[in-house]
Amino acid sequence: MSVVVATTMPIFAQTPAKPATPPSTPASQPATAPNQTAATLAEFTARINEYMAMHRKLANETGKINDTKKPAEITLREEALGKLIQTNRAEAKQGDLFTPAVQTLFKAIIKQEYARRTAAMRKDRKQDQDELADFTPIVNQTYPPQKPLVTFPAGLLRALPKLPRELEYRLVQRNLILRDIEANIIVDFIPAATP
Amino acid sequence: MSRRVCLLGVVLIASTAIAVAQELTLPLAQGSVRLLVIGDSGTGDTVQNEVARQMANFRAKFPFDFAIMLGDNMYGSERPQDYVRKFEAPYKPLLDAKVEFYATLGNHDDPNQRFYKAFNLGGERYRTFRKGNARFFALDSNYMDPDQVRWLEKELQASGSDWKIAYFHHPLYTAATRGPTVELRAVLEPLFLKYGVNVVFTGHEHLYERVKPQKGIQYFVAGGSAKLRPGDLQKSAQTEVGYDRDRSFMLVEIAGDALHFQTISRTGATVDKGVIQRQTPR
Numbered sequence: 001m002s003v004v005v006a007t008t009m010p011i012f013a014q015t016p017a018k019p020a021t022p023p024s025t026p027a028s029q030p031a032t033a034p035n036q037t038a039a040t041l042a043e044f045t046a047r048i049n050e051y052m053a054m055h056r057k058l059a060n061e062t063g064k065i066n067d068t069k070k071p072a073e074i075t076l077r078e079e080a081l082g083k084l085i086q087t088n089r090a091e092a093k094q095g096d097l098f099t100p101a102v103q104t105l106f107k108a109i110i111k112q113e114y115a116r117r118t119a120a121m122r123k124d125r126k127q128d129q130d131e132l133a134d135f136t137p138i139v140n141q142t143y144p145p146q147k148p149l150v151t152f153p154a155g156l157l158r159a160l161p162k163l164p165r166e167l168e169y170r171l172v173q174r175n176l177i178l179r180d181i182e183a184n185i186i187v188d189f190i191p192a193a194t195p
Numbered sequence: 196m197s198r199r200v201c202l203l204g205v206v207l208i209a210s211t212a213i214a215v216a217q218e219l220t221l222p223l224a225q226g227s228v229r230l231l232v233i234g235d236s237g238t239g240d241t242v243q244n245e246v247a248r249q250m251a252n253f254r255a256k257f258p259f260d261f262a263i264m265l266g267d268n269m270y271g272s273e274r275p276q277d278y279v280r281k282f283e284a285p286y287k288p289l290l291d292a293k294v295e296f297y298a299t300l301g302n303h304d305d306p307n308q309r310f311y312k313a314f315n316l317g318g319e320r321y322r323t324f325r326k327g328n329a330r331f332f333a334l335d336s337n338y339m340d341p342d343q344v345r346w347l348e349k350e351l352q353a354s355g356s357d358w359k360i361a362y363f364h365h366p367l368y369t370a371a372t373r374g375p376t377v378e379l380r381a382v383l384e385p386l387f388l389k390y391g392v393n394v395v396f397t398g399h400e401h402l403y404e405r406v407k408p409q410k411g412i413q414y415f416v417a418g419g420s421a422k423l424r425p426g427d428l429q430k431s432a433q434t435e436v437g438y439d440r441d442r443s444f445m446l447v448e449i450a451g452d453a454l455h456f457q458t459i460s461r462t463g464a465t466v467d468k469g470v471i472q473r474q475t476p477r
Binding site: 065068069071076078121146150182184 | 275308344
């Protein structure tokens with residue numbers, strides 16, 4: 001079984017290196033007009049950059065986090081940054097970063113990537129989501145600490161645009177979430193993103 | 196270089212007999228690398244404390260210097276008091292004895308745990324460190340992005356250590372009900388084979404399992420150091436030994452080309468033991 005998987009999924013070492021400046025061009029893109037795809041990605045990049053400018057400004061207010069022996073410094077800083085972001089984005093709504101065009105593009109990328117999955121890989125994802133059955137994401141909401149962060153498919157990370165290190169993609173049921181790691185905030189999400 | 200390590204393999208000589216409670220079977224060789232392996236430990240409940248006491252009991256006979264944590268270091272909330280209840284208090288005897296903990300992140304862990312000094316992640320989600328003749332690779336299996344994969348390949352390639360030991364949360368091989376994370380295996384296994392990783396420790400499944408060597412690599416699942424799924428192991432042809440009746444942890448001793456292991460239950464019984472012999476490169 002592992003041999004089949006290994007031959008159907010190229011290993012990362014075989015994929016072209018991505019530029020360091022996030023978000024970068026996806027490694028694989030659906031068959032859409034190149035200009036349209038480029039424009040959509042440029043728009044996504046601009047919105048990510050705009051979010052990150054706000055994040056960094058607020059993070060400066062809360063202070064940089066370094067290695068610490070005191071857990072309170074970690075949790076209080078996360079909460080403080082989260083509250084500042086929530087206040088600053090009080091009007092945030094679904095689709096602010098994942099615009100309709102980005103949603104269409106990302107759904108196509110995800111559909112294409114999922115089509116390459118073996119039955120065993122599909123089973124992986126389904127079981128991982130069992131612990132998130134009653135979790136509906138809301139923009140600007142704290143990701144509930146009691147809920148696990150389900151492992152994100154490595155193949156999809158290769159296909160989607162790279163994010164700044166302060167942000168990450170996550171899957172909650174069929175929703176693709178954009179999560180602020182340092183603040184533990186759901187920045188945006190795409191409903192029904194996975195097939 | 197990569198061809199050389201690719202040819203490395205392991206030979207396993209093990210016994211599955213349940214040893215007498217509290218008996219240490221490790222050789223305590225002079226100058227050996229000694230460590231504790233725990234996984235899925237952060238419940239903060241009575242059971243975690245009982246297992247932790249057993250670890251301290253065994254450390255009196257087997258003075259390990261460090262511990263690796265296979266993720267799910269804290270379940271549920273991660274308030275400052277949770278760090279105490281789920282980590283600092285149970286392992287106080289070990290922390291007081293200057294045992295260093297090297298954590299990885301599980302799916303129940305807030306990635307901001309990487310800033311907690313006692314977890315030795317240095318603010319990163321993955322890292323490598325050397326102990327004696329072994330190099331350890333602590334990976335974040337929750338988020339295996341291209342950056343991490345490139346980093347891993349670079350570090351594996353540069354590693355000159357005799358033993359290469361990877362550890363992370365999600366198992367690449369397991370006979371537990373939920374099964375292995377096959378997508379992760381597709382990414383990691385080629386690198387492990389190419390660069391000669393000898394042993395892999397994972398958690399996530401709340402039991403103990405020694406998988407038969409897969410393509411020359413020895414895999415352990417040790418995710419039952421506080422959480423337990425009794426009877427969850429669906430023993431398969433790949434399973435060498437499994438234990439899902441109670442909590443457990445592992446003691447490991449690396450002496451030259453031999454890696455000795457002993458798996459101990461909450462009550463102090465030895466549920467598995469053996470030695471992995473690292474083959475000399477051809």
